[in-house]
Amino acid sequence: MARIELQSLAHAYKPDPQSPADYALRPMNMEWKDGGAYALLGPSGCGKTTLLNIISGLVTPSHGRVLFNGKDVTNLPPEARNIAQVFQFPVIYDTMTVFDNLAFPLRNRGWKGAEINKRVHQVAAMLDLSSDLRHRASGLSADAKQKISLGRGLVRPDVAAVLFDEPLTVIDPHLKWLLRRKLKEIHHELKLSLIYVTHDQVEALTFADQVVVMTQGEVVQAGSAQQLFEEPAHTFVGYFIGSPGMNLLPCRIENGGARLDAGLLPLSPAAQSALQGAQGEIKLGIRPEFVECGSVQQPGALPAVVQSVRNLGTHCLADFRLGAHAVSAKLRQCEARAGEQVWLSLPPQRTLYYVNDKRVA
Numbered sequence: 001m002a003r004i005e006l007q008s009l010a011h012a013y014k015p016d017p018q019s020p021a022d023y024a025l026r027p028m029n030m031e032w033k034d035g036g037a038y039a040l041l042g043p044s045g046c047g048k049t050t051l052l053n054i055i056s057g058l059v060t061p062s063h064g065r066v067l068f069n070g071k072d073v074t075n076l077p078p079e080a081r082n083i084a085q086v087f088q089f090p091v092i093y094d095t096m097t098v099f100d101n102l103a104f105p106l107r108n109r110g111w112k113g114a115e116i117n118k119r120v121h122q123v124a125a126m127l128d129l130s131s132d133l134r135h136r137a138s139g140l141s142a143d144a145k146q147k148i149s150l151g152r153g154l155v156r157p158d159v160a161a162v163l164f165d166e167p168l169t170v171i172d173p174h175l176k177w178l179l180r181r182k183l184k185e186i187h188h189e190l191k192l193s194l195i196y197v198t199h200d201q202v203e204a205l206t207f208a209d210q211v212v213v214m215t216q217g218e219v220v221q222a223g224s225a226q227q228l229f230e231e232p233a234h235t236f237v238g239y240f241i242g243s244p245g246m247n248l249l250p251c252r253i254e255n256g257g258a259r260l261d262a263g264l265l266p267l268s269p270a271a272q273s274a275l276q277g278a279q280g281e282i283k284l285g286i287r288p289e290f291v292e293c294g295s296v297q298q299p300g301a302l303p304a305v306v307q308s309v310r311n312l313g314t315h316c317l318a319d320f321r322l323g324a325h326a327v328s329a330k331l332r333q334c335e336a337r338a339g340e341q342v343w344l345s346l347p348p349q350r351t352l353y354y355v356n357d358k359r360v361a
C-alpha cells in the first residue's frame with residue numbers, strides 16, 4: 001500500500017494549452033494516506049477518469065508529479081506501479097472457475113497453493129462468492145461477474161492502491177446498496193488504499209472517508225461527508241451534494257446586513273468582517289434542512305410564497321418563492337398550501353456566504 005501525493009498536477013490533452021478551459025485537470029496538490037478510502041466525485045466530464053488514469057499510469061500528466069511513498073512514479077508505466085484496477089464492466093476469464101479467477105493475480109506473483117487457498121476463500125467470503133468458487137464464471141449473472149472483478153482487484157494485499165472506476169454501474173440497485181456497505185467493511189478489514197471514482201454522491205459518501213469533489217477539471221473540496229454537508233467550500237459542492245442541494249441566493253452587503261431581494265438579514269460580526277470590501281458576486285447559501293417556515297412573522301423572517309409541498313412520509317419537501325428566487329426546505333411537517341404566503345427564517349448559524357463561488361463565512 002502507498003501514500004499517494006499529487007504535486008502541482010495538471011493535465012491537458014491538447015499539446016499547447018492556452019487557457020484554463022484547455023485543461024482536463026487544473027493544477028492540484030493532494031496527499032492521500034496509506035490505507036485510506038477516497039472517492040473522486042463529480043459530474044460526467046469533470047476529469048475523474050483522467051485523474052485515475054494518471055495515478056494508474058495509463059495517462060502521463062502534462063504537468064506535475066505523482067509520488068508513491070515519496071518515490072516519483074510520474075513516468076512509470078502501469079505494470080511498474082503495482083496497482084489493481086476495477087472497471088465499470090467485468091474483466092474476468094469466462095472459461096475459468098471463480099476460484100481460478102480470484103487466484104490468478106496471486107499465482108502471477110508467485111504465491112503458493114495454501115496461501116492462495118486461504119486468501120481466495122477470505123475474499124470470496126467477503127463478497128458472498130464462497131458457494132460459487134467451483135463454478136465457471138461464464139455461467140454466472142452480470143452481478144456475480146462484477147463481484148469477481150471486485151474480488152480480483154482486492155485479492156492482492158501488496159498493491160500500492162486499488163482503483164475503482166464506477167464499479168457498481170452494472171449492478172442491480174438492491175445489490176448495489178449491499179455492495180457499497182460491503183466495500184466499506186472490506187476496506188476496514190483488508191486496510192488497502194482505495195480510490196473510487198463515481199458521479200453518485202450516495203456511493204461516494206457511503207464508501208469513502210474523504211470525498212474529493214471535482215467540477216470542470218478542478219478539485220473544489222476534499223472532505224468528510226459531514227464537512228461537505230455542513231461547510232461546503234464552494235457553491236458547486238453545496239449544490240451537488242444533498243438532495244435537493246443547497247439554496248444559493250444572490251445578495252449584497254448593506255448596513256451591516258445581507259440584502260436579499262426579499263429583505264435584509266443580520267450578519268454575525270465574523271461574517272461582516274469576512275464580507276467587508278468583498279469584490280465580486282456574493283451569494284448566501286443555506287441547506288434545505290435548515291430553512292424554517294412559519295405562518296406568522298418572526299423577527300428576521302422573510303415573506304415567501306409556497307409553490308408546492310410534497311409529503312414524503314419522513315418529511316415534507318416544500319418549494320417557495322422568496323423574492324425572485326426559488327428556495328427549497330425539508331420540513332418535519334408543513335400545513336401550508338401552494339399560493340399561501342408564509343415566513344421563512346434562515347438561521348444565521350446555518351447560513352454561509354460565498355464570494356465568486358468560494359466560501360468566506
Ligand SMILES: Nc1ncnc2c1ncn2[C@@H]1O[C@H](COP(=O)(O)OP(=O)(O)OP(=O)(O)O)[C@@H](O)[C@H]1O
Pocket residue numbers: 013024042043044045046047048049050051199
Ligand atoms: N483521450 C482524450 N483525448 C482528449 N480529451 C479527452 C480524452 N479523455 C478525456 N478527455 C476530455 O477530458 C475531460 C475530462 O474527461 P474525463 O473522462 O476524465 O471525465 P470524467 O469525469 O471521468 O467523465 P465520465 O464520468 O463521463 O467518464 C472531458 O472534457 C473529456 O472530453
